[in-house]
Amino acid sequence: MAEDIQQKLEKYRTAPFDARFPNQNQTRNCWQNYLDYYRCQKALDAKGVDTAPCDWYKRVYKSLCPLSWIEKWDTQREDGTFPGKI
Amino acid sequence: MAHPTQLGFQDAASPVMEELLHFHDHALMIVFLISTLVLYIIIAMVSTKLTNKYILDSQEIEIVWTILPAVILVLIALPSLRILYLMDEINDPHLTIKAMGHQWYWSYEYTDYENLGFDSYMVPTQDLAPGQFRLLETDHRMVVPMESPVRILVSAEDVLHSWAVPSLGVKMDAVPGRLNQTAFIASRPGVFYGQCSEICGANHSFMPIVVEAVPLEHFENWSSLMLEDA
Numbered sequence: 001m002a003e004d005i006q007q008k009l010e011k012y013r014t015a016p017f018d019a020r021f022p023n024q025n026q027t028r029n030c031w032q033n034y035l036d037y038y039r040c041q042k043a044l045d046a047k048g049v050d051t052a053p054c055d056w057y058k059r060v061y062k063s064l065c066p067l068s069w070i071e072k073w074d075t076q077r078e079d080g081t082f083p084g085k086i
Numbered sequence: 087m088a089h090p091t092q093l094g095f096q097d098a099a100s101p102v103m104e105e106l107l108h109f110h111d112h113a114l115m116i117v118f119l120i121s122t123l124v125l126y127i128i129i130a131m132v133s134t135k136l137t138n139k140y141i142l143d144s145q146e147i148e149i150v151w152t153i154l155p156a157v158i159l160v161l162i163a164l165p166s167l168r169i170l171y172l173m174d175e176i177n178d179p180h181l182t183i184k185a186m187g188h189q190w191y192w193s194y195e196y197t198d199y200e201n202l203g204f205d206s207y208m209v210p211t212q213d214l215a216p217g218q219f220r221l222l223e224t225d226h227r228m229v230v231p232m233e234s235p236v237r238i239l240v241s242a243e244d245v246l247h248s249w250a251v252p253s254l255g256v257k258m259d260a261v262p263g264r265l266n267q268t269a270f271i272a273s274r275p276g277v278f279y280g281q282c283s284e285i286c287g288a289n290h291s292f293m294p295i296v297v298e299a300v301p302l303e304h305f306e307n308w309s310s311l312m313l314e315d316a
Contacts, residue, residue, distance in 0.1 A: 014182040014198045026265040
């Protein structure tokens with residue numbers, strides 16, 4: 001599993017087509033991957049396991065999400081005002 | 087870019103735009119044929135001294151001028167739907183670029199690998215070099231590798247804008263808080279111009295878009311240079 005993720009990350013070009021978000025509006029795609037990264041981090045940290053598999057979500061949200069949105073959400077997470085559930 | 091007294095589309099720089107151009111030629115030809123026929127009939131009716139008082143109805147002609155328009159409509163609909171579905175196909179982009187609309191400039195973010203971002207302001211008319219295009223040139227162009235599927239995610243940081251490049255056949259509204267996806271393939275190297283297409287305040291007409299399609303190595307060199315400068 002971990003090796004697959006490593007391989008996928010090495011061959012990463014850009015966020016691939018995600019069948020959950022097939023249409024024009026990709027807002028949710030960006031949001032979901034951002035959430036998934038931090039949730040994955042939190043879950044794997046809690047188990048004490050290597051969080052490298054979470055990097056896939058990070059690459060995807062970095063590709064899709066505008067920098068200003070990422071900054072805003074990062075600040076909100078630090079302040080404890082982030083609207084999503086992590 | 088557009089030329090003075092231009093009537094038709096700009097030369098296509100992407101496969102989708104080529105299809106749209108050919109479809110437009112097809113539909114416009116049908117329109118011209120029908121209009122010529124109608125104009126001829128009007129002139130013929132108006133310029134004759136003969137009067138027809140004895141034909142009350144005709145089943146045959148009624149059938150013809152019902153079926154024929156239906157056939158013409160089908161002939162228009164089929165290529166139209168073909169292109170619609172073509173544009174909707176799942177493509178596998180090589181690159182994702184975010185185009186963010188601001189009052190009154192665009193900013194582009196290339197974040198697949200590093201965090202490359204830069205603003206793209208219109209070159210004021212008094213600062214143009216000879217040969218450059220008024221109200222169309224920008225200080226930084228959005229450079230893309232040619233012949234590669236590119237995904238563009240369009241959004242806005244303040245009010246509505248719209249990211250449009252006619253020769254690539256692309257127009258996508260920039261809505262604050264929303265990420266709109268579109269894609270294109272630049273089939274040839276070149277410089278392609280567009281303008282903001284949604285009213286956004288005083289300088290709406292002065293925030294153009296310039297896309298420069300180059301071979302992949304040139305794109306890689308450009309992005310390394312841009313990262314260093316930033």
